[in-house]
Structures are given as C-alpha cells and as structure tokens.
Amino acid sequence: MREAYHDQLGQLADRLADMCSMAGDAMERATASLLQADLAVAEQVIGDDAKIDDARASIEEQAYALLALQAPVATDLRIVLAVIHAAESVERMGDLALHVAKAARRRHPNRVLADTVEPYFAEMGRIAVNLAREATEVIRTQDVERARSMEDADDAMDDLHRHLFTVIMDKEWPHGVPSAVDTTLLGRFYERFADHAVSVAKRTVFVVTGRMPGYGGDIDD
Template structure:
C-alpha cells in the first residue's frame, strides 16, 4: 500500500514536468506564429487550451485523491500541496502563450510587430523558453541551485520588458496607439510567463525545504495573471 502511494506521489511530480513541456511547446509555437504571422500555427496553439485544462484536472484529481485516502503529512503533504500550486502556475503559462497566439491570429495577415521592436520580442521568446526548460529540469530533479538561480535569470526578461516600454515611449514611435497597445499586452504576456516559471521553482524550494520563498502559502483556486 505504501509503495503504491509513493508511486502515485512520484507520478504526480512527473505529470508537472510533462505539463511544463506542453507550455513550452505552446510558447514556441505562439512566438513563431507571432513573428511569422502564421495563422495555422496560431490556431494549433490556441487548440492546446483543452489539453492544458485536461492535464490540470487530472493532476488535481490525483492530488485530491491522495489527500482524501492517504492523509499525507510532513514532506508528503508538501508534495501534494506543491503539486496543486504547480499545475495552476503551469496552466497559466500555457494560457499566456495562447494569448500570444490569439494576438497573431487577430492581426493576421498583418504582422503585429514592427521591425524595430521585433529583436526585443525574439529575445523575450528565447528567455521564456529557457526558463520553461529550467522549470522542467527543476520539476524532474528538484535541483535547488537551478531553482534559486531562475530568480536572476528572470531579471533579463524584466530588462527586455523595460526596453520594450522605452521603444513605445520614444518620440520617434510612428506606428500609432493601437499597435502600441498590442505590443504592451504582448510584453506583459511574456513577462508573466517568466514570472510563473519562477513561481514553479519557488514551489519546488518549498517542497524540498519547507521554506516559503517569496510566495504565499495558500492554494490558489485560480492562477493569477
């Protein structure tokens, strides 16, 4: 009975890593759709919403079953609680990628990004995917050094976000208010995607150590923006 319980607990952790891979796939596809004005790819990413919902529901069902039937304590309880946190953050990462794909679809066949700001978003995409890869690594290995290092890696996304706003506020900006609004929202989606990746890393630090690093200790009913 105890062995089956430990297997189910381990499966719950691995489920998070698989879900993280889906969010990375969504971000990769959404960024390509955005850069290339690729409508078909944008539609593929948007359709991933159903898969993400199913993955979150499956993880939550498994976690609640463990809580109800096994009454875990100490580190086992932290693992279940952390899993509930993690799947909420991961689903939100996927949703943010889908928002990017929807922006590409909304403006198709036009490209959302003017050429002068495109390099900033190419780097944002690269940082987001790097952090998603780090998140998957942390979920599988529970490597605290990698988890804690993600905080500083996220600083690059914040720098790029500031660069984006500097470009929008430049008197030389010539693409009008609607384009600026689209770009500001897109920057927010990338920035929040990175923030949720870092939040997952914090959950793993809590899981391993019991220390709450920079977050609250409540189980979210819905992931925040």
C-alpha cells in the same frame, strides 16, 4: 502500500513536469506564429490549449484524491500542495501562450509587431521557453540550485520588458496607438509567463527545503 503511495506522488510530479513542458512548447510555437505571422502555428497553439487545461484538471483530481485517501503529512503533504499550486501557474503559462497566438491570428495576414520591436520579442520568447524548460527539469530533479539560478533569466526578462516600455513611450514612436497597445500587452504576457515559470520552480524549493523563496519562515517536517 507505502511504496505504492510514493509511486503515486512520483507520478504526480512527473505529470506536472509534462504539463510544464507542454506550456513551454506552446510558448515556443506562439512566438513563432507571432514573429512569422504563421496562422497555422497560431491555430495549433489555440487548439492545443485545452490539453493543458485538461492536464491541470487531471493533476488536481489525483492530488485531491491523495489528500482524501492518504492524509499525507510533512514532506508528502508539501509535495501534494505544491503540485496543486504549481499546476495553476502552469495553466496560466499556457493561457499566456494562447493570448500570444490569438494576437497573431487576429492580425493575420499582417504582422502584429513593428520591425523595431521584433528583436525584443525574439529574445523574450527565447527566455520564456528556456525558463519553462528549466522549470520542467527542476520538477523532475528537485534541484534547488537550478531553481534558484532561474532568477537571473527572470531578471533579464524584466529588464527587456522595462526597456520595451521605454521604446513604446518614446515620443518618436512612429507606429501608432494600436501597435503600441499590442506591443504593451504582448510584453506583459511574456513577463508574466516568466514569473509563473519561476513560481513553479519556487514550489519545488518549498518541497525540498520547507522554505518558500521570497517568503518568511521555515516549515518543519
């Protein structure tokens, strides 16, 4: 019975990792649709978002069943609770990729971004996807140091986001208010995607160490 129970916990973590990988794929495609004004790719992201939502619902159903039937304690309880919270963050990552794809669709056949800011979004997209990939591997490996190293990439995303805002606010911005609004919103989508990916990794640190990074206090086994 105990072995089967731990198999179920492992399956729960694997499903969360798969869901995180799906969110990374969604942002990768959404960024391509944004930079290339590719309607077909945007539509793929939009259509596939329901799969991420369904994955969260299925993960939560399994997690709540484990809580009800097994009454886990200590580390096992941390795993179940961490997965529930992390699945919410991953679903939001999928929603943010969806918002990017919808922006590309809304402006098609025109490009959403001005030429001057496209390089920023190419780099923000790269960082976002890499963070999702790293979070996926952190879930699978429970590598605490790998999780902590994600902070550097998140800082790089924050720096890009702040610099992008200064570009938009420059009085010489020649692309008009609608372009500035689109750019501001899209920058926020990428910045929040990165934050959620780091949050997922922090949940894994919590499982392994009993400490939630950025929060006070250890939690005893």
